Amino acid sequence: MGAERRRGGGLSMRVCIVGCGAVGGLFAAHLATLEDVEVWAYDVVAEHVAAINAAGLRLTGRAEILATVNARTDPAEIPPCQFGIVATKAMFTERAIAECAGVFVDGAVCSVQNGVGNEELIAEHVSRVIRGTTFPAGHVVAPGVVAMDTGGDTWIGPFEDRPASADEIERLAQALTRGGMPTVALADARGAQWTKLIFNAASNPLGALTGLTHGRLCELPATRELIRGLVREGVAVAESLGITLDSDPDELIDHAAEVAYDHRSSMLQDALAHRRTEIDVLNGGIVAFGAQTGTPTPLNEAIVALIAGMEHGWDSQPPGEGR
Amino acid sequence: MAISRICVIGAGTIGSLYAGHLASVCEVSVLTRRSEHAAMLREHGLAISGKHERHVELFATAEPAELPRFDVGIIACKALDLELTASRLAGQAAGAAMMTVQNGLGAETVLARHGAWPIISAVTFMSGIRHSDVHVEYELDTETWMGPWAGTATPYELVAELAALMISAGLQAEAMADLLPAQWSKLIFNSAINTVAALTGLPHVGLFAQEREFGDLGLLVHGLIDEGVAVAAAAGVSLHEDPWEMNVLAVARGETAHSDYAHRPSMLEDVVAQRPTEVEFITGALVREAARVGVEVPLSTAMYRLVRAREASWAPSVAGAVV
Numbered sequence: 282m283g284a285e286r287r288r289g290g291g292l293s294m295r296v297c298i299v300g301c302g303a304v305g306g307l308f309a310a311h312l313a314t315l316e317d318v319e320v321w322a323y324d325v326v327a328e329h330v331a332a333i334n335a336a337g338l339r340l341t342g343r344a345e346i347l348a349t350v351n352a353r354t355d356p357a358e359i360p361p362c363q364f365g366i367v368a369t370k371a372m373f374t375e376r377a378i379a380e381c382a383g384v385f386v387d388g389a390v391c392s393v394q395n396g397v398g399n400e401e402l403i404a405e406h407v408s409r410v411i412r413g414t415t416f417p418a419g420h421v422v423a424p425g426v427v428a429m430d431t432g433g434d435t436w437i438g439p440f441e442d443r444p445a446s447a448d449e450i451e452r453l454a455q456a457l458t459r460g461g462m463p464t465v466a467l468a469d470a471r472g473a474q475w476t477k478l479i480f481n482a483a484s485n486p487l488g489a490l491t492g493l494t495h496g497r498l499c500e501l502p503a504t505r506e507l508i509r510g511l512v513r514e515g516v517a518v519a520e521s522l523g524i525t526l527d528s529d530p531d532e533l534i535d536h537a538a539e540v541a542y543d544h545r546s547s548m549l550q551d552a553l554a555h556r557r558t559e560i561d562v563l564n565g566g567i568v569a570f571g572a573q574t575g576t577p578t579p580l581n582e583a584i585v586a587l588i589a590g591m592e593h594g595w596d597s598q599p600p601g602e603g604r
Numbered sequence: 605m606a607i608s609r610i611c612v613i614g615a616g617t618i619g620s621l622y623a624g625h626l627a628s629v630c631e632v633s634v635l636t637r638r639s640e641h642a643a644m645l646r647e648h649g650l651a652i653s654g655k656h657e658r659h660v661e662l663f664a665t666a667e668p669a670e671l672p673r674f675d676v677g678i679i680a681c682k683a684l685d686l687e688l689t690a691s692r693l694a695g696q697a698a699g700a701a702m703m704t705v706q707n708g709l710g711a712e713t714v715l716a717r718h719g720a721w722p723i724i725s726a727v728t729f730m731s732g733i734r735h736s737d738v739h740v741e742y743e744l745d746t747e748t749w750m751g752p753w754a755g756t757a758t759p760y761e762l763v764a765e766l767a768a769l770m771i772s773a774g775l776q777a778e779a780m781a782d783l784l785p786a787q788w789s790k791l792i793f794n795s796a797i798n799t800v801a802a803l804t805g806l807p808h809v810g811l812f813a814q815e816r817e818f819g820d821l822g823l824l825v826h827g828l829i830d831e832g833v834a835v836a837a838a839a840g841v842s843l844h845e846d847p848w849e850m851n852v853l854a855v856a857r858g859e860t861a862h863s864d865y866a867h868r869p870s871m872l873e874d875v876v877a878q879r880p881t882e883v884e885f886i887t888g889a890l891v892r893e894a895a896r897v898g899v900e901v902p903l904s905t906a907m908y909r910l911v912r913a914r915e916a917s918w919a920p921s922v923a924g925a926v927v
Contacts (some may be wrong), residue, residue, distance in 0.1 A: 303682055317692060394645050487910070487913070490803050490910050491910060491913040491916070491917055492917035492918075493913055493916065498913070499915070501912075501913055501916060503908075503909035503912050506915045507906055507909050507910070510906070516855075558890060563821065568818065579903060580902065580903075580906055582818070582819075582823070582824070583824050585819045585825060586819055586821050586824040587824065587910075589819045590800065590803075590804035590806050591804045591806075593811060594804060594805045594806045
């Protein structure tokens, strides 16, 4: 079926973005450009929510959009939605979806978060879940304002244990693509998710531990070799789960070194700001799934311990910026 | 041979602790790197606080040729400064014995290239906090272990006499016929504790011995120590103490159990101050020794690479040397 059949005026879907920060803001603003889509957003930052309701959600950078989004800090004020897009940081998934479960009583909920394990948490609260992986990134500039830093594709597919229907997944992909976020509906989205997971897990924490940009990490033989070791473990776990990767994570790493030499990984930015990292769903996810299939992941375990230790140290120091 | 004159070469924290104690039982001279430091010591003497309260007068100079005759030289500079320090001593102090207390492996070999002094190998667990050029706080009043270096015909009796002199000065010391087992125990302990502290930013706290659940730092520390123990075994060295027990004991002590009072390993101090670390002499030495005896040490290699990369983040010139 195509989008053509579904076009033709009137409201075709209501979507709620759960966690309307940088990535959530990109999805919210793009979807809100469609006349047949009504966009709601749940976020815990009252200042951000008030700014969105007062003056709209403004996107700057790679896309200039001023979007009408109905933002709320109280999910009880949000009407039932056919689709949810969860874009919180992974450590807030459980709390956020528990709060919002009532919004999706008859909806399908898609995670576009980092790492693995988010869909499992979402599935504890809603009946139909979509596995998603997205590359576009941005950052919150000010309340109500999000900068889009990078573009790229999004891949979505059924979450195997509690799947959304192929029709629903196709409809969401069509809407996102029409809204300006190219999205591919897949029968199996695990390959895309694990490719990005392995890429992130092999590079992000090394940035945080060494203070080096992505380009420098790839330039130094020592860290490039360590990245290769981390990738190798991740690929072995993916293989043990029967997942076929989209592309070779090592090649993605080298490609990123060319196009994003000066990029400081999000985990390095988290470390500098003393914000809790997503290590548990990145390297921690690889270790957890590796344990399920009996695949050894000693290097990823070491990285988890180091980042967890680093976070432990922040507890006894003055809190950093951020939330 | 009666030891009555000692020269402390390098008056950092450890050197000052030796000088400040030994000056109460024998004649002590000090060779500093900076002439201002020597002038301050000549003018104000040297004060020790903390575990012991001392204030001693002593001769100090930055010129090796100005040193009075001495029986034993204690070389207490950092491993990184040893080559330069040893070259300044070349042609001096004929008839004296020299003791090395540098971290890691190989200090004796470096020193022996610059003179024919009988060499005493030593490792020390003392630690202190340097408050000024003339005031050092004695933090951990732990032992110095020493033994004749196999590369020179150093009589054991001389080592025993030096140990006795240190004990009479209030220090903890033990003479051993063969120091290798102790040197390796400390190397393995140091390699694990220093690299983990440097990368996480944590002082040596209880978490280093905690291995209750996945991600606990103690699991990584234990893994690193197990690798070191395997290398020692393959190299034919039977350890003096179990490095894991050393770790458990160290964090159980009052000085380190609470993070406010926890010992800050020197590699952590170096990283915080963005100085070159001793990782090359400690973990680097262990990794090279592992390669020599054919033992795989993936975790130690990862830690070595991460610390070198961390150094590269503030000293781009180091990059070229990274393996």
